[in-house]
Amino acid sequence: LASEGSPRPAQYNAPLDVMTRYIHGERILSSIENLFPIHRSIAGPGTRKTIEYLQQICPKIHTLKYASGTQVGDWTIPQEWSVREAWIRTSRGDKIACLSWSNLHVISHSEPLDITVDLTGLRNYVHTLPSQPEAIPYLTSYYNSRSGFCIPHRVYEQLVEDDYRLYIDSKKYDGFLEIGEAYLPGEVMDEILLTSYICHPSMVNNELSGPTVLLEILRWLCVYGKRRYSYRILFLPETIGAIAYISDHLRHMQENIAAGYVLTCIGDERRYSYVNSRHGDSLSDRAARIVLRTINQNCYEYSWLDRGSDERQFCAPNVNLPIGSLMRTKYGEFPEYHTSLDDLDMVSVQSLDESFCFVRDTILSIEHNCIPHCTTIGEPQLGKRGLYPTLSTKSVHGQVHNLMTLVGYADGKMDLIAISSLVSQPVATMSRYARILERNGVIVARHQYKTA
Amino acid sequence: LASEGSPRPAQYNAPLDVMTRYIHGERILSSIENLFPIHRSIAGPGTRKTIEYLQQICPKIHTLKYASGTQVGDWTIPQEWSVREAWIRTSRGDKIACLSWSNLHVISHSEPLDITVDLTGLRNYVHTLPSQPEAIPYLTSYYNSRSGFCIPHRVYEQLVEDDYRLYIDSKKYDGFLEIGEAYLPGEVMDEILLTSYICHPSMVNNELSGPTVLLEILRWLCVYGKRRYSYRILFLPETIGAIAYISDHLRHMQENIAAGYVLTCIGDERRYSYVNSRHGDSLSDRAARIVLRTINQNCYEYSWLDRGSDERQFCAPNVNLPIGSLMRTKYGEFPEYHTSLDDLDMVSVQSLDESFCFVRDTILSIEHNCIPHCTTIGEPQLGKRGLYPTLSTKSVHGQVHNLMTLVGYADGKMDLIAISSLVSQPVATMSRYARILERNGVIVARHQYKTA
């Protein structure tokens, strides 16, 4: 367990020994491959099947159900949607789009359709991305009655005058919006909330990387024996799922949640990034910031002004939870976003393993955080405890400098995240020093909880 | 009235329709032309005539009088000064300076004089600007007994040995320092103070642009039916006038004035600028700052350290009012300042119209300001109200982004000026969104007043 608790400091892609190499990444990729074919939307059999898969891996996940028509906040739970068949055929019977080729071909929550139109008429039902002619765009129309197809612009440009048959065998019906939830109790009631979404069809970075990295984090948390915090993990349909959950649990969340993250677009290898919670100064923000600062790679930090996933709901004015978003490359910032190009090539065993470590280390920065208080008047004599050179040197660097920084700023006011920021060291590193100093009786480490 | 209330956003010189084109600028220029010949000083017939002109245009202006010798603050109201004739003549009778050519030729508040001196003696009475040889400098000696002339350095250099007669037919006598005041009640007692000065002789950017733009603002306020704030408008002699008014009304001012501006040097077309009130964080400062930020033109913001007009008095330590100065190019920052070159060529119908809009939009930023509070738990569903696209898109830009920013930051703590600053949009634009959202029942807008 100790090795689980000590993150690879700073450099996430440092070589590990062969036995453990990318074990997390391999499991995550396997889940992505299994979940990729499922046709998810915000409510319907695809979402249900996805939750069932997650439950197979981790039985601690149970399902919450919200019946169609239920009022949640300012919103109404929609009907379930399913689609069996959808295609466009020319008069000679050649298909130019077909659900079985890609579930992006049909606009999510399309109404049933069976019409024959000429080329001009076809244009009213077909959407393309001229700037990415090879890509099928991903479109949804959850709350507005509409039918339509998405096809590559390259295909669209080659269409000739003809009679086209457009067929969508879909249905909407009263049912349930479903959320997968797991709760892991810790030493204290304070919760860390971790969420991701399960409402997009076959896309990888902006969909499956989120729930699969979260699933692996959940597995790791189950065996991480020293949990101080309790953990609440949610797999939910984006926006409406978050609003449904919030409207049902607001008071408990406001009283218990100490920190938390949305996991989204967390599979590619291009960068590490973070969207801050509303004010940018929450425990979540501070923990993510020190991790980004010690990764020494391409990192971006965004304001809540640039929000786009469920931190929109969790940080909304009357909700005010301390939730940010952990990401590799942010939605909207990579060209494959919301197209068929966001496929399995976006991720690798290595990039997924790094993403796991990024999330785990951020969580551990909170687990390891404490408020150290030096117990001596003046500096403690570290030399007699073997923690300081007994022969003088021209300057104090490295470990000893970090140790002295920790002692010097252990005033019972600054926490370990703040002290780590002073020297740009991972919290795990400074936590190791804090434990050494505590064992030597020269500091006392205290914790602060919301629910204490 | 609605169109009055909606400023031309961001680009003040955008084309308007022919009917309204520069109507404000035309009126302002006409006032400048009428007031230009009057020989003003801090007390005397010129100031009185100027106030009378302003009263002709707007009868709401009444006169306050402070008798010579009255103690105001640390100062004493001076005597009135008038001058009928002033000139320098060579022995052949050629004039080299004459009051009727320019009222800058005589130092303001000069004592009577009738002496004949040689070239060397002349130098004691004559002031020039060697760095601007064509210009007559503008000099005053309000509180020290002195007589003197100002002439172009070019003229001065050509003088030869001769007997020069210096003649000033002026007098000082007990009378009154006069201030023009107008008060327009609004929905609340909170006042916006607007002032300018009427104590300089024939100069345009640093004198007449101020009271004439303020006069046009006063006219506009009279017909702007939806005034929330009450307005107090003062036309006063600089420094001594402000001190006199403050010493008489300090308590009322401190209790009622929520914001306000000195208008000075507000006629030229070179830039827009602002001198902050003492601490740089008053409502006045914040409103002026967001306007400067959304003008998209050459803009300067100065600290109160760089003060020079009546914000000196209004923000002085024991006065502490939230008053800044709205300007185009700041006094001292343009070469024509305090010389005869500061004439009608400094301004145009267009530049004056823009100045009017600059002041009006700053005032409207305060009028439109409010504290929006979102009423929903989680985001409101804007799609069902026609305010959000029902078909998903790759990203959210422009109007929808600004609307979402308003909703997300409507926490009952940030005001509209602060939210507008987040997205660098005019307050008027964000106010339009706030009204839409309020009509749709998803936000409530509240106001905060000093006097409530």
Added chain:
Amino acid sequence: LASEGSPRPAQYNAPLDVMTRYIHGERILSSIENLFPIHRSIAGPGTRKTIEYLQQICPKIHTLKYASGTQVGDWTIPQEWSVREAWIRTSRGDKIACLSWSNLHVISHSEPLDITVDLTGLRNYVHTLPSQPEAIPYLTSYYNSRSGFCIPHRVYEQLVEDDYRLYIDSKKYDGFLEIGEAYLPGEVMDEILLTSYICHPSMVNNELSGPTVLLEILRWLCVYGKRRYSYRILFLPETIGAIAYISDHLRHMQENIAAGYVLTCIGDERRYSYVNSRHGDSLSDRAARIVLRTINQNCYEYSWLDRGSDERQFCAPNVNLPIGSLMRTKYGEFPEYHTSLDDLDMVSVQSLDESFCFVRDTILSIEHNCIPHCTTIGEPQLGKRGLYPTLSTKSVHGQVHNLMTLVGYADGKMDLIAISSLVSQPVATMSRYARILERNGVIVARHQYKTA
């Protein structure tokens, strides 16, 4: 005395008249030359002799004694150490190191030694600095039993296989750690603490510049008749001396010390620098910062993160005193640091005189500090008091601008250090203006003390 109180503003090396030229620097250099040969360590005859020298110059210095074995904070007072003889000889009797050549040749607090070793054995006892082959490094082993020599790397490289006799005639014995203390009462109980250290052997910038500049400051303070603050001056062994003094006087120090400085490395001419106290916002920090800002020379400001001298102890978490370090070039930042190269060539009469002025002006910035409060409503009329031009000018610069800044910010909240910072003027300059304004009745200057 008045001239003592008025520092040379801004430019410390401005020419003075011949009579006073470098009088302080000359005295300081003389003390350095007298103290240089003494073999100091943290406890022993060298330190005692050093204190006795200081007492000869200033009889106000008395000695505090801490017996060996006494527990102070987390530390224990060590035994005294003395050494009579120490050398390394080849088999032919040639010395390659000898205490009489330089007292850096023996590691401070070395145990007695008399062994003969071959070249390989010698390496266990000899320390060099390969990167500075001409220099004898300076090493100490205060709290660990060890014997050893320091020699130039150049000498070490030329050693051949031989039998080397290593002889150290030293002894450790129960005795006292000694501190020189002087106390100068002022008008108020609030103390300014000034310290330096007396524990290094023959080195100049990092040792003797500190106590000798401090001695000259002490002499100056004795005759500076207008002391508002009381002064406590300490000459102590670094670290253990500070901890001993703190553990004995903590409560008094926390109640009385308003500001203070450690003087270290304050002899060379390369730059001026400062290590802030723990939070960087104490009176000490603010006074040092405005002096650095107005020196107009190569200046560095360090965070407490970069600490290394006794500000480590004085600002430690449970001590929390407002003490920073005044320096020329910081320890560790000049190549001669902690070697035999840190000799008399490091300093000059001029550089030492400048250092004296730097410390004196920093102290005077605190002595002169006050909270000015303007007494008028609106600006005072400075013209009638001869403090403002009676003939108007195009702009207000220099003295008048600084005077107006002082009046404008004299709100009873900002102190003179803060106001001086606004205009980047020495506090002494602004203090002169404050006294003029106070004499003219337009401001009142108040003081704030801890002990009042």
